[in-house]
Every structure is written in structure tokens, then in C-alpha cells.
Amino acid sequence: MTHHSSYCCPELDCAHAPLKRETNGLACPNGHRFAFAPGTDVPVFASEPEGANEYAQANAAEVHDNALRWVFATFQTDEQRLRERLVARIGLRRGDRVLVTGAGAGNDLPYLVRALVGQGDIYAQDIAKEMLLAGVSRYQAEFATSGVGLHFSASDASHLPFADGFFDAAYHFGGINLFPDIPMGIAEMNRVVKPGGNIVVGDEGLAPWMVDTELGRMLVTNNALYACSAPLSALPPTARAVKLSWELSNCFYVIEFQASTEPLPVDIDVPHVGKRGGTIRSRYFGRMEGVDPALRDRIYQEAEKRGMSRVAFLESALRASLDKE
């Protein structure tokens, strides 16, 4: 017997079709197959080739732990309290379903589990199998009886294997500067979180007033990632309630926003009162060729004499002249 998994096909032509569970992996109605990592039920949708970078190597999780110790010692911050504070910003409630992208070895999972107070689901994804599987062995057994379901998958954060609006919230810390396509990584979180759900994204990046200080220059020399700036221009144009702040001595940015796919409420047809007149729409879509400047000045004078806006007078003059023919 086959049954549906919660995962969907991330291939572009499959429109996130639900996948069915088979013995050794997941299968798509169009024939795509995604095997489980050996000895686990962790589906692999995409993964970094072994040795491609510091995360895709045998001892990646230990190397990463060591780098984290350096960060928290350098910025004199308690890791537990920082992660607790960041996780609190997504405002999870008991029973929620939350996505963690670039989850690495799962360092945020204990805080997310606690925030769900005994009921809910966490989907942790990372593109480096070595990191992700370290997370599986560190946390899957530990939280097996927590009441919170832990679901790991290896995939690219820019092509997530989930249906639209599947999650209540999404969280990311520490990897997005290196995503090959940051706007796509954020767009995917926005797509899979239901409208109004919270998204939190943070990574290395000096606050602008730190960039031109000696400490700022030292940090960037030490690690070029500190030169990254918060990728605000990568947010979807529909993002709501956007907040930007910094943690770890103003050296890591944190962006918070609410998911939405609805355009923002802007009426582009509200007429301007005053000399010029027109609307946002007419000023943008109604622009025409340049005319003799002397004629333009006469048009402006005539509009003023008649107590009309320039746009109203021009529109009436042009209409009248066309109707005459």
C-alpha cells in the first residue's frame, strides 16, 4: 500500500505534485524519484557533492560547532539565550508546523521544539547531507517522545519540496549569505508559509554604521561574510510588517516579515488636487512625447485661467480635438 507523504515534487514542471511513499524513497506522479539517505527516512531532493564546501564533508558538524563557539565567545553572547530570542520572534504556538531552512546540524531544533509546547511539526532542511544527518543523529531520538514531529530532508532552499502555504512559519539563521540565489530562497519561504505567517532570516552582516569603523574593517578582513548587508531588496514585493534589526554586537542582521502573496493595498487612481492634477496611473502610463516649450507654457497658463488642473485641461483639449475629426 502506498500513502501520501507531506513532501511535494520540487521539479519545476511538476507544480508541487504530492509525493507517494515507496520502500526506499518518495515518488512523483510524473516519475521523479527521491531516495531516502541510506539507513534513514530522510528524503534527498538535492545535495551538495561531498567535499564541495566546509558543510559537505565528513566532520562538518564538529567544524561548525567549533566556528559557533568562536562566534559566541567573540561577541560575548550566550548561544542559548540568543537562539531562544530569535526563535521567539516567529511567535510559534502549540500545534504549529514550522520550516527551518539551512538547519545545518540542527542547533536551533531544541528551541523550536520547546516553543511548540508539546505539539506540532518541524521540517528541517539543508543542502549538505553531512550536516543534516548529524542533526538527525543528535536530535531525532532525543525528541522522539516530545509530541513534536521532526522531519528532515536534504534539499535546496531555492526549490523547496512543499506545497504553497503548508507552514505556519519559517526560520533561517546563519547560511543565507551563501545561498546561490538569495531572492529565490526568500521567495520560497514566502511561498510555503501561509499568508500572515511569520518568517525570520538572519546571518552575518554589519549594521551600516559599523562598516566604516576599525572594528568593522577588522571583522571583514577576518571573514568577508561580515561585509554582507541585509538582503532587503530580495524580499517579495508583497512582504508585510517588515522589521530589520541586528544581533551579536550589531554584526548579524535579522529580517522579520509576514508572508503574503497579495499585492499591497495601493489605489493608483486617486486624483491629485492642484496645478498638475492626474493620478499615479496617468502620470506613469499616460506620459507622451515632448512638445514645443512655448506651447507647453501656453497650455499651463490656459489651464490656470480656466481653474483646471493641467492634466484635466490637456485631456479635455486632446479629446475635443480628436472628436472634431
Ligand SMILES: C[S@@+](CC[C@H](N)C(=O)[O-])C[C@H]1O[C@@H](n2cnc3c(N)ncnc32)[C@H](O)[C@@H]1O
Ligand atoms: C553556518 S550553517 C548554519 C546552521 C544552523 N542554521 C545554525 O544556526 O547552526 C549554514 C548552513 O546553510 C546550508 N546551506 C547553504 N546553502 C543552502 C541551500 N541552498 N539550501 C539549503 N541549505 C543551504 C549549509 O549547508 C549549512 O549547513
Ligand SMILES: [Zn+2]
Ligand atoms: Zn515530479
